Amino acid sequence: AQKVTQAQTEISVVEKEDVTLDCVYETRDTTYYLFWYKQPPSGELVFLIRRNSFDEQNEISGRYSWNFQKSTSSFNFTITASQVVDSAVYFCAPLDAGGTSYGKLTFGQGTILTVHP
Amino acid sequence: ETGVTQTPRHLVMGMTNKKSLKCEQHLGHNAMYWYKQSAKKPLELMFVYNFKEQTENNSVPSRFSPECPNSSHLFLHLHTLQPEDSALYLCASSPQISGNTIYFGEGSWLTVV
Numbered sequence: 001a002q003k004v005t006q007a008q009t010e011i012s013v014v015e016k017e018d019v020t021l022d023c024v025y026e027t028r029d030t031t032y033y034l035f036w037y038k039q040p041p042s043g044e045l046v047f048l049i050r051r052n053s054f055d056e057q058n059e060i061s062g063r064y065s066w067n068f069q070k071s072t073s074s075f076n077f078t079i080t081a082s083q084v085v086d087s088a089v090y091f092c093a094p095l096d097a098g099g100t101s102y103g104k105l106t107f108g109q110g111t112i113l114t115v116h117p
Numbered sequence: 118e119t120g121v122t123q124t125p126r127h128l129v130m131g132m133t134n135k136k137s138l139k140c141e142q143h144l145g146h147n148a149m150y151w152y153k154q155s156a157k158k159p160l161e162l163m164f165v166y167n168f169k170e171q172t173e174n175n176s177v178p179s180r181f182s183p184e185c186p187n188s189s190h191l192f193l194h195l196h197t198l199q200p201e202d203s204a205l206y207l208c209a210s211s212p213q214i215s216g217n218t219i220y221f222g223e224g225s226w227l228t229v230v
Binding site: 033045052105108 | 160162165173207209216218219220221223224226
């Protein structure tokens with residue numbers, strides 16, 4: 001079974017601040033994938049990143065960066081120079097590549113990010 | 118525009134009504150999913166279809182009845198729902214069910230009165 005913990009229920013920052021959203025996951029599989037999704041008020045889940053468990057390189061995409069630490073089962077997400085449009089709920093979700101959780105994304109409660117002007 | 122379209126976006130129905138949610142994906146994917154997001158629970162998987170065949174039913178009550186006529190379309194038929202079924206229902210698709218990126222639609226906001 002999988003589990004994901006996003007310890008920060010809500011984060012509030014002022015525009016241009018950097019903010020890091022924490023994610024700790026549990027999985028019994030050796031091969032798995034990790035995702036981050038953004039959910040604006042409209043409801044749609046917007047895909048941000050997919051990371052394979054064998055690839056521990058950190059990734060940067062514009063103002064977004066991700067820090068994958070397999071040893072601590074963490075996959076943290078940092079937004080640099082935050083903007084009001086970044087306000088949303090953010091979900092980290094592991095996906096097992098096999099076993100009983102095959103093909104299933106497991107979601108936690110998410111982190112509500114509010115960026116104030 | 119994610120390539121996954123859901124209709125209607127908003128639906129209000131009585132407990133005795135029968136309605137359907139529709140999902141269509143234009144991405145050429147072979148797997149489709151229904152997820153439910155309610156105020157009190159995390160996003161939870163309801164059903165998975167792979168090449169039109171149901172591969173997962175996550176203990177969903179029979180008042181929710183999915184239908185997948187082809188790999189591009191997925192329906193969720195609703196009948197005799199309860200107020201606690203009010204939620205955001207999200208459809209999603211992926212190329213296959215084995216670790217590919219899953220793309221979501223905008224969701225259908227359902228209110229049962």
